Amino acid sequence: MGNAYTEILNISQTGVFINYKGVLDVGTIILMNISYKDMNITIAGEVKSLHAFNGERGIGVKFSFTNIWENLYVRKIVREISRDIKLIDKAKKKAQKMAA
DSSP, X not given: OTTOOOEEEEEOSSEEEEEOOSOOOTTOEEEXXXXXXXXXXXXXXXEEEEEEETTEEEEXXXXXXXXXXXXXXXXXXXXXXXXXXHHHHHHHHHHHHHHO
């Protein structure tokens, strides 16, 4: 994977789906740098699957936490993303209601 810039299309507390067009074998360990707002973590993960998500080819990667702090920090990032998505959805609904 090298220093490839990729985009995370889905994230959870246990892993990510990355739109990656290259070839990686299931079981490959990769190192990821995940950034959101002012939060940043470098974490290892294991490629678990090669598939498509929302029409995009990529890889499913399970986080390989080395300590509880990595786990807690990823949870913090996921919570912040979820919170922001809810705020965006709420604003969209309000805008649609006003336009109707």
